[in-house]
Amino acid sequence: MGLAVAVAGMAIHLPADAQIKNTKHNLGTTTGGTGVNKFDGTTEICVFCHTPHGSDTSAVVPLWNRTLPNPNTFTTYDSLGTSTLDGKTAPVGSVSIACLSCHDGVTSMSAVINAPGSGTAGDSAWQAGTWSGANQTGGVMKAGIIANLGQDLKNDHPIGIQYGGGGITATSPAAATRDSDFKTPANASINGTTVWWVDTEATPNNARNKTDMILYTRAPGKGYTGQTDSEPFVECASCHDPHSTNATFLRIANAGSAVCLACHVK
Known part of the structure; x- marks a missing residue:
């Protein structure tokens, strides 16, 4: 799964204006952020x-600077027992846990492993910092706002779940999904690992781009009980790109429900 997270950025080129400083994820004092927090x-973003050094390697997310929640x-959507949810579920994946290390509404957004700066001056400036903005309380996302997902995810899109009800594996990477209401994803082998994505272009270009719906590979032992082959799973970052300037960090604009219809055949 970690390799799949890493390769998601390969062969991907960002537009010059698609910069994190112009998004709500710019939480420091550098100008350009669109958020209120x-x-x-x-001044760092x-x-x-x-963090470039001393990252949390358990995150399997590039140089992660936060401690991950368990x-x-x-509690995820599958706990509702919805009869139409036909994919097998696994513990929430590391790429989603990375998002939830802020969006769980429990952890302060400034609770990082390594503060900025070199030596005590940088660290003390960080510790003396204060939060402002209507969507936070003491650096924790304010209760009741949509960005505060909390720890009860029953009312949120399933994550940590097989794509399309399963049926797609490294042995049969181009197989149709068991659930015919899902599009068959494209796939490629990168460094010996099969990765999957759902093309969002009107004419698929067969290349994994940030504007595609990214699926995350889990090997046996990293997914559901009894899994015997690597498979694609849906996580938060399947639909959201934290570095995008799109509204709510969606990988593509959702006009005409384009995000939903990229994967769902409806």
Whole structure:
């Protein structure tokens, strides 16, 4: 799964204006952020999620600068027992846990492993920083706002679940999904690992781009009980790109329900 997360960025080119500084994820004092939440302890932008040294390697997310919550603390959509949910579920995957390390509504957005700056000056400036903005309380996402997903995810899109009800594996990467209401994803082998995505272009280009719906590979032992082959799973980042300037960080605009209809045949 970690390799799949890493290769999701391969062969991907961002437009010049698609920069994190122009999004709500710009939480420092650098100008350009569109959000209301700001932390005055740093001008840095990337530090709230990433660090060049001493990262949390359990995240399997590039140079992650936050301690991950326990996947077992989350209650997911499958607990409703919805009869139409036909995919097998697994513990919430690391790429989703990375998102939830802020969006769980429990952890402060400034609770990082490594503060910015070199030495005590940078660290003390960070510790002395304060939060402002209507959508936070003491750096924790305010209760009741849509970005605060909480730990009860029953009312949120399924994550940690087989794509399309299963049926697609590394042995049969181009097989049709068991659920015919899902599009068959494209696939490629990168460094010996099969990865999948759903093309969003009107004419599929057979290349994995940030504007496609990204699926995340889980090997046996990393997915559901009894899994015997690598398979594609849906996670938060299947639909959301945290570096995108699109509304709500969606990989593509949702006009005409384009995000939903990229995967669902309706």
